[in-house]
Amino acid sequence: xxxxxxxxxxxxxxxxxxxxxxxxxxxxxxxxxxxxxxxxxxxxxxxxxxxxxxxxxxxxxxxxxxxxxxxxxxxxxxxxxxxxxxxxxxxxxxxxxxxxxxxxxxxxxxxxxxxxxxxxxxxxxxxxxxxxxxxxxxxxxxxxxxxxxxxxxxxxxxxxxxxxxxxx
Amino acid sequence: xxxxxxxxxxxxxxxxxxxxxxxxxxxxxxxxxxxxxxxxxxxxxxxxxxxxxxxxxxxxxxxxxxxxxxxxxxxxxxxxxxxxxxxxxxxxxxxxxxxxxxxxxxxxxxxxxxxxxxxxxxxxxxxxxxxxxxxxxxxxxxxxxxxxxxxxxxxxxxxxxxxxxxxx
DNA sequence: AATAACTTTCAAATATTTTTGAAAGTTTGA
DNA sequence: TCAAACTTTCAAAAATATTTGAAAGTTATT
Numbered sequence: 001x002x003x004x005x006x007x008x009x010x011x012x013x014x015x016x017x018x019x020x021x022x023x024x025x026x027x028x029x030x031x032x033x034x035x036x037x038x039x040x041x042x043x044x045x046x047x048x049x050x051x052x053x054x055x056x057x058x059x060x061x062x063x064x065x066x067x068x069x070x071x072x073x074x075x076x077x078x079x080x081x082x083x084x085x086x087x088x089x090x091x092x093x094x095x096x097x098x099x100x101x102x103x104x105x106x107x108x109x110x111x112x113x114x115x116x117x118x119x120x121x122x123x124x125x126x127x128x129x130x131x132x133x134x135x136x137x138x139x140x141x142x143x144x145x146x147x148x149x150x151x152x153x154x155x156x157x158x159x160x161x162x163x164x165x166x167x168x
Numbered sequence: 169x170x171x172x173x174x175x176x177x178x179x180x181x182x183x184x185x186x187x188x189x190x191x192x193x194x195x196x197x198x199x200x201x202x203x204x205x206x207x208x209x210x211x212x213x214x215x216x217x218x219x220x221x222x223x224x225x226x227x228x229x230x231x232x233x234x235x236x237x238x239x240x241x242x243x244x245x246x247x248x249x250x251x252x253x254x255x256x257x258x259x260x261x262x263x264x265x266x267x268x269x270x271x272x273x274x275x276x277x278x279x280x281x282x283x284x285x286x287x288x289x290x291x292x293x294x295x296x297x298x299x300x301x302x303x304x305x306x307x308x309x310x311x312x313x314x315x316x317x318x319x320x321x322x323x324x325x326x327x328x329x330x331x332x333x334x335x336x
Numbered sequence: 337a338a339t340a341a342c343t344t345t346c347a348a349a350t351a352t353t354t355t356t357g358a359a360a361g362t363t364t365g366a
Numbered sequence: 367t368c369a370a371a372c373t374t375t376c377a378a379a380a381a382t383a384t385t386t387g388a389a390a391g392t393t394a395t396t
Contacts, residue, residue: 001286003295010302013279020190020272024384035305038297043343053386058344079394080342087301089308104188111181118169127171129206133255134178137203140257163331192354211373221356226374247364248372 010036011050026052027060031070031085040073040082068095094152105145112138178204179218194220195228199238199253208241208250236263262320273313280306 011032018028029050034041041049047057061083064070069092073082086092116134119127147162154161179200186196197218202209209217215225229251232238237260241250254260284302287295315330322329 001283001288003287003290003292003298006283006287006302007298009279010283010298013276017272017276022188022190026384036298036301038294054343055345055387056385059385062344079340089304093308093312104185108181108185111177115169115174115178115181119171119174120169122171124171126206130171130175130178130204133204134174136257140261144261159331159334163327194354222373223357223375224355227355230374247370 007036024060026050026056027063030057030060031064034070034083034085035087037084040075040084042080042082044080046083067099090155094155097148097152101145101148105141105148109138109141109145112141175204192228194218194224195231198225198228199232202238202251202253203255205252208243208252210248210250212248214251235267258323262323265316265320269313269316273309273316277306277309277313280309 011029014032014035015025015029018031019025030046033046033049043054043057043061046052046061047054050057061070064085065072069086071084071086073084075082086095112134116131116138119131151158151162179197182200182203183193183197186199187193198214201214201217211222211225211229214220214229215222218225229238232253233240237254239252239254241252243250254263280302284299284306287299315334318333319326319330321333
């Protein structure tokens with residue numbers, strides 16, 4: 001297999017994976033590209049390689065930086081900006097877990113708490129079951145989120161760390 | 169808060185969460201509705217409650233059944249079919265983890281293996297770095313997938329099970 | 337302060353995904 | 367076997383998300 005072909009295949013696959021996980025294709029592709037690039041890339045490089053517009057590149061790079069998994073880099077005597085991806089995979093996983101918790105799980109928990117404790121007067125079997133079920137869901141999601149949080153505190157040795165935390 | 173209002177809020181929130189995780193909104197909403205319903209619902213019920221078309225309901229119910237998290241149920245002397253959701257949350261988590269592994273992680277692993285071992289002749293630093301990085305990625309994703317698999321084998325007591333598996 | 341080299345923004349265009357609804361398909365019971 | 371009661375399919379329509387590109391903004395250099 002040609003290097004070029006392999007690279008392309010990787011970028012495409014990573015991009016497709018991204019869409020299935022609620023991240024947009026270009027964002028995931030830029031990330032893929034930066035992951036395997038041995039030196040920082042400029043916006044031009046990225047536009048060229050992925051055949052995308054300047055605006056698209058700019059917006060998705062900003063999004064990646066907001067996630068904390070891509071960094072700006074300044075090169076000696078170069079005016080333009082270069083970008084690199086977080087290459088430490090444990091660190092990458094931690095960042096992604098933290099962001100998803102913050103953006104998705106925490107807000108969902110808030111609503112779950114509201115709805116599971118909010119229906120007071122209705123004594124019907126229906127309402128009873130609703131409160132019961134959403135309460136269980138709240139507990140479950142909260143537990144999962146806590147585990148995620150604890151696991152990420154330890155990165156490299158997350159399992160040992162998690163066990164210790166949970167056993168105390 | 170009214171029961172109706174709480175129910176609606178829950179269904180909406182679960183739906184929004186679904187979209188962020190690559191599951192479509194209606195599918196997630198149907199699931200939410202079935203989760204909190206104390207008795208099986210017919211397709212009519214679901215269409216009515218969520219204000220969606222017959223085709224939409226049919227397709228998304230089939231998808232939920234393919235995921236193994238919604239079941240058909242037959243009622244005594246009733247011609248039409250009723251649906252219920254998996255309500256055991258541990259079981260639900262296991263099913264989701266298994267499906268995602270099968271549908272997304274496994275195929276990605278296949279490609280990662282291909283590209284990480286496929287570039288043989290190119291001796292450039294670029295190609296070297298590519299092979300190196302994709303290899304690391306392969307190992308990482310494989311490890312994560314294995315852990316997921318092992319954890320799900322134990323459901324209720326997944327942590328103990330996981331620790332035992334990994335320590336052997 | 338003016339210019340050049342770059343980046344960001346955002347409204348409009350494009351692409352993708354989801355939804356609809358009517359026709360085709362299936363199953364049950366008379 | 368037929369008709370009634372239901373479900374599935376799928377092409378077209380609608381909704382949503384992404385992308386473009388040009389104008390506005392920013393920063394560094396002279």
